Amino acid sequence: MQRRRLGGLEVSAVGLGCATMTPFYDEPDFAAAVETLQRAREIGVDFLDTSDAYGQGKNEELIAYAIKGHRDDYVIATKFGNLGIATGVPSSDGRPEYVRACCEKSLKRLQTEIIDLYYIHRVDPTVPIEDTVGAMSDLVRQGKVRHLGICEAGAATIRRAHATHPLPLYRSSIRYGPAMSRPRSCHSARSSASALSPTARSAVAS
Numbered sequence: 001m002q003r004r005r006l007g008g009l010e011v012s013a014v015g016l017g018c019a020t021m022t023p024f025y026d027e028p029d030f031a032a033a034v035e036t037l038q039r040a041r042e043i044g045v046d047f048l049d050t051s052d053a054y055g056q057g058k059n060e061e062l063i064a065y066a067i068k069g070h071r072d073d074y075v076i077a078t079k080f081g082n083l084g085i086a087t088g089v090p091s092s093d094g095r096p097e098y099v100r101a102c103c104e105k106s107l108k109r110l111q112t113e114i115i116d117l118y119y120i121h122r123v124d125p126t127v128p129i130e131d132t133v134g135a136m137s138d139l140v141r142q143g144k145v146r147h148l149g150i151c152e153a154g155a156a157t158i159r160r161a162h163a164t165h166p167l168p169l170y171r172s173s174i175r176y177g178p179a180m181s182r183p184r185s186c187h188s189a190r191s192s193a194s195a196l197s198p199t200a201r202s203a204v205a206s
Contacts, residue, residue: 001044007147007166009116011075015047016040022055022062030062037066041073051079051121052106056086060109068111075116078106079151081132082121094124096135103139119149120161129157130164137165 002013021033037048048067050059060078067074080102084090106115118139120132139145148167150158161167 011047077117079119079121092122094127094132099135
């Protein structure tokens, strides 16, 4: 398996999206999900992508169960702030106090002392991005998060976020609108762009 650098992280070139391993589109097979997570490590796929919104936290708990005893063999990316998955109405929360609370809950569900990559899942338009990323930056200083990322943001927002704290990764699908300026913004900020569900949707490339 080829490797990629994401800031200070080194990960498998192909990551494993875990969203559908807990109820998302339908009811998944728990045993098969655990087997998939464990098999991934055996074939060199160590980059796991989850969110507190997937299964309302159950996805993170599944990952903790499946990789128990092998935490150091995986790079875990999780996210916060996307309230729309649970409600069905697009909404987000980027308040600093919410950021801190979500991180503590994710750490507990993942049964880990540190999150390798922590994303803003959806940008909250009512909160300055500097406030949200500032709170995330505090988590890095506290040793609870290694690196920060951002999802589905516009070029100007990426630049403002990166000016507050370096963001090694931007995650997007062009399903959410024009994205050609975003890779250029990532390049100027020395960030990487990660494709969301590339086998299912068109997406920006690194």
